[in-house]
Amino acid sequence: MIQGNFRAISLSYKKAPVQIREIISIDQNTIKELLGEIASILPVSEALILSTCNRTEVYYSSEHNLDEEVVKLMAIKKGIDTSESYFSYFQPFVGLKAIEHLFRVSLGLEAQVVGDLQISNQVKHAYQWSADANLAGPFLHRLMHTIFFSSKRVVQETSFRDGAASVSYAASELVQSLAATVVDPKVLIVGIGEIGADVCRHLSETQLSVSICNRSLDKAQTLALECGQEVIDFNDLDQALNSHDIVISSVARSTPIITKENFAPTAIGFKYLIDLSIPRSIHPELGNTNGFTLFNIDEISEKASAAVEKRKASIPNVEAIIHEAIGELEDWSKEMEVSPTIHKLKNALEQIRQEELTKHLKNASPEIEEFAERFSKSITQKIIKLPVLQLKAACKRGEAETLIDLLNDLFDLDNKTVQK
Structure with a gap:
């Protein structure tokens, strides 16, 4: 049966702490390179790679179990010598279990913040990169479009996506609670990828003073105009870090962009740092430094609002939609x-x-x-x-x-x- 050859190897927040996830996490360019290598080296007919702050997963179609080979290829791309030491953090799925897992991930059931909306776009990007690499065959095309249709059904037929429960929303809630402890708080957002931009939009609905600092000045100015916020040139990052009370960083890079060296030793006041990046963009040592409190992505997810509890009530309805969709996919696969x-x-x-x-x-x-x-x-x-x-x-x-x-x-x- 077609779906019997569909497999997945998943590393996620459920088994791997942030320190491990940031080592395995791969960016867009690396994903595209890895897809090419998987296609040329391994006997697979289809493949899709999803890497977010909470998970790094490879889905593939093959008659053979290639999980170890896939992890080794990832390790080589990341410059890791011993992939064996990380293999225990991965969870394998085969056949219908792999299909169901991709459904659950794509619809937000497996997110740290249940129902997180950001995963939908991340899955769409992963599918596009797979198609660009000619690794989306008939089965994967059908599977992904079935997932996208099911996602629409979830929005239309359930309350699972109601309310603003996401990592970005949880971060904005934390910012507001921290700001209440500071006189005239100034908030700095460094990096405006999807999560960073969402934080800006959430905070635009508050009365907080928010500044945006991003490598692309044009992108920052466009978002600042939309949100009614200030723009700080990326070259002035150090000065901005020292003059703001709360800093949210969601910069995509392999090493921390914010370290102790960015802050003047004579700086006065207490600073709250929120790191929404994987790999981490704020050096962990700042969390143990006097005058700083550091929150990472796992801690932010735990602070998600009560909207999550409301969404949990809709989980059986979402699972019913998934069950129905997988049944239809099975019928198609058999045909x-x-x-x-x-x-x-x-x-x-x-x-x-x-x-x-x-x-x-x-x-x-x-x-x-x-x-x-x-x-x-x-x-x-x-x-x-x-x-x-x-x-x-x-x-x-x-x-x-x-x-x-x-x-x-x-x-x-x-x-x-x-x-x-």
Whole structure:
């Protein structure tokens, strides 16, 4: 069965702390390179890589279990010598379990903040990169579009996406609670990727003084105009860090951008630092430095609002949608198994039809030829209709193999030379 070869290897917050996740985490360019290497080195027909602050996962279609090989390739890309020491943090999934896991991840059931909206776009990007690498075959295409349709159903039919529960929203709530302890608090947001930009938008609904610092000045100015916030040139980052009370960083880079060296030793006051990045963009040593309190991504997720509890009530409804969608995907997958037989049967009947028309219409008038063409097509369509319906029904009963063998024997489909 097609989906039986679908596999996943997952490292997530459930088994791996932030210190491990940041080592394994891979950025967009590395994902694209890794997809190319997987395609050229390993016997896979399809592959998709998803890497977020909470998880790094590889999904692939292969007759072989390639989990260890996949992890080794990731380790090589990350410059890790001993992939074996990290393998225990990964969780494998096979067949329907792998499919269900991708559904649950994509719809937000497996997020640290249940129902986190950001995962939807992250999955779409992963699918696009897979397609760009020619690693999205018929099954993965069908699977992903089924997931996207199910996501729409979740929005329309449940309360699972109601309320603003996400890492960015949890971070903005934390900022507001911290700001209440500071006189005239000044907030600095460093990096405006998807999460950073969402934090800006959430905080735009407050009365807080917020400044944006981003490598791309144009991008920062556009967002600042939208949110009514200030812009600070990235070259002035050190000065901005010293003059703001609360700093939120969501910068994508392999090493911390904010360290003790960024702060003047004579700086007065207490600073709150919030790191939303994986790998971490604020050096952990600041968490043990006098005058600083540091929150990381795991701590932020734990502080998500009560909206999460409301969403949890909708989880059974979401799981029902997933169950229904997987059932439909199974039916499609089974039908794909009999598709070659149906195609051969249609071609065999068409070949017989053409041969008989050629034999009996040598001297026929155009009118007779036209009538015979329409009449014979109608007959062959009626002849094939019942076997096709019976094949599809047998698929759902799990009995297609017997009927396939019978049709092959009756029409000699394996040996007959049929037109393409």
